[in-house]
Amino acid sequence: xxxxxxxxxxxxxxxxxxxxxxxxxxxxxxxxxxxxxxxxxxxxxxxxxxxxxxxxxxxxxxxxxxxxxxxxxxxxxxxxxxxxxxxxxxxxxxxxxxxxxxxxxxxxxxxxxxxxxxxxxx
Numbered sequence: 001x002x003x004x005x006x007x008x009x010x011x012x013x014x015x016x017x018x019x020x021x022x023x024x025x026x027x028x029x030x031x032x033x034x035x036x037x038x039x040x041x042x043x044x045x046x047x048x049x050x051x052x053x054x055x056x057x058x059x060x061x062x063x064x065x066x067x068x069x070x071x072x073x074x075x076x077x078x079x080x081x082x083x084x085x086x087x088x089x090x091x092x093x094x095x096x097x098x099x100x101x102x103x104x105x106x107x108x109x110x111x112x113x114x115x116x117x118x119x120x121x122x
Contacts, residue, residue, distance in 0.1 A: 025081040026052045026105070028071050036063040037114040042088065051108035054088065060100035066090035072099075081105075 026044050033045040039059035045051050072087035073080045086102045 024050050024052055024107070026050075027079050027081060028073075029079060031069075034069055036060075038117055039063055041114050041117060042069075043108060043114065044082070052082075053106045053108050053114065054082070054102050055104045055106065056088070057101040057103045060088070060090065061098050063090060063098075063100075066092050066096075066098070068092070 024046070026046055030046040030048075031044060032047045032049075035043045035045075037043065039061070040056050042054040042056065042060075042063065043051055044054060068091040070089045070091060071082055072089065073082065074085075082102065082105060084102055084104050087099050088102055089097055089099045091097050
């Protein structure tokens, strides 16, 4: 009987684990700050201090040198969660812009070395 209870508890925990790993919903209106540790990653911070990691499809040129971000979420509003398939457009004061696609939105892991991810030969 104890074995069945343990197996049942393990099954419930296994089903709940993916739900725990979901990133927080980040909307464009929630954005407070952002950083780009490398050309394929953007870390967004909300007004509440929570963070998510955007993985981009390929490299987004000179991402670290751009001053503003805008998001394109087809069929949605600025209140929709930023998600895979959205576009990220970088803007500079001089008028330069690049548009990159969001591959995934992941939970932020404090202490993780995002700067050295995505390099050639990794």
